[in-house]
Amino acid sequence: MDDELLMVRVAELSYDEGKTQDEIGALLGISRWKVGRLLVQARERGVVRIEIVHPRARRLGAERALIERFGLKDAVVVPAPDEPGAVLERVARAAADMLTALRPVPRTLAVSWGRTLTAIAEALPEGWAHGVTVVQANGGVSLNRRSGGAASVAATIAQRGEGQAVLLPSPAILERVETKQAIEADRTVAAILDQASRAGTFLFTAGPCDAASAHVENGYLTAADIAELARRGAVGDLLGRYIDAEGNIVDPQLDARTVGVSLERVRSAPRSIFVTAGAAKHDIARTVVGNGLCTVLVTDESTARALLEEM
Numbered sequence: 001m002d003d004e005l006l007m008v009r010v011a012e013l014s015y016d017e018g019k020t021q022d023e024i025g026a027l028l029g030i031s032r033w034k035v036g037r038l039l040v041q042a043r044e045r046g047v048v049r050i051e052i053v054h055p056r057a058r059r060l061g062a063e064r065a066l067i068e069r070f071g072l073k074d075a076v077v078v079p080a081p082d083e084p085g086a087v088l089e090r091v092a093r094a095a096a097d098m099l100t101a102l103r104p105v106p107r108t109l110a111v112s113w114g115r116t117l118t119a120i121a122e123a124l125p126e127g128w129a130h131g132v133t134v135v136q137a138n139g140g141v142s143l144n145r146r147s148g149g150a151a152s153v154a155a156t157i158a159q160r161g162e163g164q165a166v167l168l169p170s171p172a173i174l175e176r177v178e179t180k181q182a183i184e185a186d187r188t189v190a191a192i193l194d195q196a197s198r199a200g201t202f203l204f205t206a207g208p209c210d211a212a213s214a215h216v217e218n219g220y221l222t223a224a225d226i227a228e229l230a231r232r233g234a235v236g237d238l239l240g241r242y243i244d245a246e247g248n249i250v251d252p253q254l255d256a257r258t259v260g261v262s263l264e265r266v267r268s269a270p271r272s273i274f275v276t277a278g279a280a281k282h283d284i285a286r287t288v289v290g291n292g293l294c295t296v297l298v299t300d301e302s303t304a305r306a307l308l309e310e311m
Helices: 003-016 021-028 032-044 060-070 084-101 115-123 149-160 177-185 187-197 223-231 263-268 279-290 301-310
Strands: 074-078 108-111 133-136 164-166 201-204 206-208 236-238 241-243 271-275 296-300
Touching: 003 021, 003 032, 021 032, 060 074, 060 279, 060 301, 074 084, 074 301, 084 115, 084 271, 084 296, 108 149, 108 187, 115 149, 115 201, 115 271, 133 149, 133 187, 149 164, 164 187, 177 187, 206 279, 236 279, 271 279, 279 301, 296 301
Parallel strands: 074 296, 108 133, 108 201, 133 164, 201 271, 271 296
Antiparallel strands: 206 236, 236 241
């Protein structure tokens, strides 16, 4: 038997028949050491392909590549599910698993809001932390009664972490700059924003610049507003602040009416966890990761592939 055929037979006996290396060596008249070497060769040459299909599996190779390419502290990449609509649930579960495993456990966690953060909050187990303080990082009093909004997200994460939620009593975007300045000058609001800005860990997502934006759903902006922002180069928003592909604020006047922690504070935080899922968010994901606005990325393999191939 030539070496290539021997390699195939070894692989078949190991993976199809479930035999040990000692058993394979006895059957084929070769040493256990050679069996092991042939199994390694089979994987390296693509003769054997191993795929872990559990929904909580991870793509470790993509994670290492992202960390190296973008200088991240950590990355979590989950396989793409067979059902396209399940990608958010899978990524949210991975983000919840990461939060649960963080050491040291965050004492103060600043959070954004939206559909992704809602999914993470719902995926967190009871007792994921003990005594965590969860602070809203940006305004989010919902104008849409059907939406739980930022308060619900922060409260759920805090309750399941046996801690307390510190809620920011303000809309995300106000109609007048003077109103926003007056709200942020309030002693209570100022103290909450200061507490959020000093958080050791940020947990946030980012939204695409399209009509499906949570800001449209919650009544802060209209579809026409979003179209104008896109025309001016916006790829999405981070903590309600609309930015272009280089991470620059697109509309300073709109930004001046936005309540929340600054992007520079997120950039300089000891640990900033960015969670994103789905093709609609690829552009804003490139901006956040490529411009150093996060230290940790949690995403799906399609997004990871887009980041690695196109940047």
